[in-house]
Amino acid sequence: MTERPTAQGVASVQAAPHTPVFSPAAVVASCVGFVLIGALQALYGPAIPAFRDEFVLSPSAAGLGLSAHFVGGVGGVLLFDRLYGRIGNRQLLGSSYLLMAVGAAGFALAPNWPIGLAMALLAGLGFGGIDYGLNQLFAIGFGRRSAAMLNILNAHFGVGAILGPALIGVVGSDHYPAIFLGFALVNLPLLLCLRGVRDRAPEPADATRAESGRGLVLGRSLGSVLAMFVALYVLHVGIEAGVGGWEPTHLETVGYGAGVAATATSVYWLMMTVGRFLAAPIALRFSAQSIITVSCAGMTVCLLLASVPGLAPYAYAGVGLFIAPIFPTGLPWLNRAAPRARRAGAVVIAASMVGGVAAGPALGKAIEWSGIRAVPLLLCGISALCLAATLWLIRATRATTTH
Incomplete structure (x- = not known):
């Protein structure tokens, strides 16, 4: 990835108005x-x-x-x-x-x-x-x-x-x-x-405006901003895979039957799908920063509640609902924050896949040390890091909200 000395201000990145990218x-x-x-x-x-x-x-x-x-x-x-x-x-x-x-x-x-x-x-x-x-x-x-x-x-x-x-x-x-x-x-x-599908890649609508935005993002280097986006994506996909992989085991450990545990895990994935459909109209009214902040905060609270056995199945469903918008909503924010870092999207998507693969063994090692009952608390700690990364990015890309 080619780095520039400072993070860029926002340029609306979109195709020319007469030629839509998709029919x-x-x-x-x-x-x-x-x-x-x-x-x-x-x-x-x-x-x-x-x-x-x-x-x-x-x-x-x-x-x-x-x-x-x-x-x-x-x-x-x-x-x-x-x-x-x-x-x-x-x-x-x-x-x-x-x-x-x-x-x-x-x-x-x-x-x-x-x-x-x-x-x-x-x-x-x-x-x-x-x-x-x-x-x-x-x-x-x-x-x-x-x-x-x-x-x-x-x-x-x-x-x-x-x-x-x-x-x-x-x-x-x-x-x-x-x-x-x-x-x-x-x-x-x-x-x-x-x-x-439009055959040629759309170009930034106003490249000069992106250039003029240099240095407006609190002097943060573009590399730091991209690294924090990568961290956000790796961590939240790790939570997504961690809940999907360990929810049934945790629920059975705290007293639920295998059938209930399997059904609750299916509901978690279903709520993630429903959450993305629900987020579509919300994204037309609220900024990506606001949506992702609420998502990370809600996810953290739900994972904390999942440590209470009586609330765990419902709390995991809430995790699915809150985690749903993070992946798709973060990409336009990334494009606005780093309009000239064309490879940024590839880096974060590839990193998210690596995060999904690494989550299993990494979480498994932590569970060996702490026990199955600690699964929601371990994931809650990771979710808190997602929230911290989001708040850092909001400060570091503040120019994107005012440019």
Whole structure:
């Protein structure tokens, strides 16, 4: 990432008013694309019993399927970012859809586990390209409506994450090859809708105004601002993955049955999806800074309440609701705070994926030391750090609220 000596003031980053970045059909297709990437990420876990039986795998070896997917996802983000602006957006998105389709089909038909892992990596490469590409284009393509549109887009990821496991549950994990093949085929019609995507990357609406904003952000270096955005994204995705992974175990430890614990975890993911749909109209009226501050504060309070056994299932649902807007709402704020740091979006999205991968082992080590009952308090401490990072960013990017 190229750094400048000081953080930039805001320039509205949007496409020229006469040429929208997305046609209405392309917006719908993009939301369908996010349903698909949400489903793909969520399909690996429920299919693990079938992987283990078919390829005679240990639990850790079977879990490598999702790890390969995430490694590919990080690679896809960085590759898309490297080619962004050099190759047309349609070609980049189309290649990402094809990579995901080929990878999913190859995973379904893999004759052995090493080839399966290679195909999961390939599918993840396409996944990362779509995730970053559409987030980036939505962040700069709708002007003041970008935060609202990003919440809607990312809410569809949650829809897919709910539907994927449900589909495995209906047909059975033994039929995972057919599901992955069907998933690959559903990708292909989306290629036809790419004609509605503006092919060239939108440019900042007023580059000179961004230049004149140098030094207005309390003299903070651009590198410091980007580092704090990365910290915010890594930490909040760590909480997201931590609750999703450890909520059932914590609830069972404090006395709830396995069925109740599983249902409560499903409600957590559902509330995250609902929260993003609810945040869309809110983002039209309130600033990203305000929304993320309230989200981090609410998330911290809910995690504190989750340490009370009688309140825990409801408190975890509240965490899902409050954490929902942070990822999509932060991207337009990042683009305004650092309008010339084109790679900033790629850095924070790739970092969020790394955070999701690292959260499991890191939280596991902390739990070994403190015990399962401390899960909500550990996550509450991380959430407090998210709130502190947000307040720091508000001060450091104060020029963005007045420029």
